[in-house]
Amino acid sequence: MRAPAWALITGAEVRMLCRSVPALVMGAMLPAALGLLIVWAEHDTGRAGRGTATGLQLAVLLALTTYTAGTTTLVARRSQSVLKRLRLSGASDTAVLTGVLLPSALLMLMQGAVMVVAGGGQLPGRAWALVIAVAAGLLVAGVFAVVTSAWTPAPELAQLTTAPLALAFLGGAFWAAGTPASEVEWWMLALPGVAVTQLTRLGWDEPGIGTAGGLAAAAALVIAAAAVAPLAVRAVRWDPRP
Structure with missing residues (x-):
């Protein structure tokens, strides 16, 4: 049975990425290095908390690997x-x-797995919150990349x-990290980094964030993606620019 078109395109993109050593190194090493620096800082000080530190790591990967590299x-x-x-195909x-x-x-998910291992392999008690943070964050970053x-x-x-x-x-992620979870206002969730950090805090059950706050953060990410998606559909360019 023939694979779907998106899978065939993804396979071709992965092969091209693996053949470009500079792109692979810059796309994989820089975000991972910044994320591991956050892991080291959290181990050294223990001030941020595992959920907040994970939110910062996830924001770095989404911004640099998914959004910037995707664009x-x-x-x-x-x-x-x-x-x-491809469109004419x-x-x-x-x-x-x-x-x-x-x-x-996929590269961002691999980097995230490395950071989880580097952080001691500790998984959240509420894994669904982390899954939503990753999935919704990827959706927002992808739509932003198209625009x-x-x-x-x-x-x-x-x-x-x-x-x-x-x-x-x-x-937004660093703003949330410097603000107690209970003091994060609803309007701050307009920044995706804040919403992602709040969700990871919920995953590790940090004080000041409950299920309702986590669901509000998830809704903020989905609304952001839904609001930008029509712009992405109208703005996307298929032909080379003159």
Whole structure:
């Protein structure tokens, strides 16, 4: 039985990623190094708490691996006319975008697994909260990548065009980390980094965050993705920019 189009595109993207040593090193090593630095700091001080530290790690991976690297890949494939050819192949727009972005998401999950092991292998008591944080975070980062790629003329400029949203994602996580969970206001959840951190806090049952707060954080991520998705559909560019 023939594999679905998104799976075939993902397989091709993974092979191309593995052949590009610089892209693999930069895409895998830098976010992982920053995440492991957070693990080391938490082990050294113990001040943040496992849930908050995990939220910071997840925000780093989502911002740098899923969002920034995903945007770069989309722009590179567009400039090479790959997106246009894939669209003319009969695959749906959703399948094409999913197939191109999925390797970045898989790489982020692998990095996350390494950090869990580096952090002692401690899993949350409420695993569902961590699963929602990862899944909803990937959805938001992927939609943001599609939107940002439309305004990125060349792959070399992706580091610049993704900087504002990436910094907002990371800034939200650090803002939440510096704020007790019980003092995080509902309007702060508009920043995805805050919502992700609140969910990971719920997973490790940190004081000040309950199930209702975790569900509000999950809803904020879903609403953010739903609000940006129509813009992504209208803004996505398939042809190389002149």
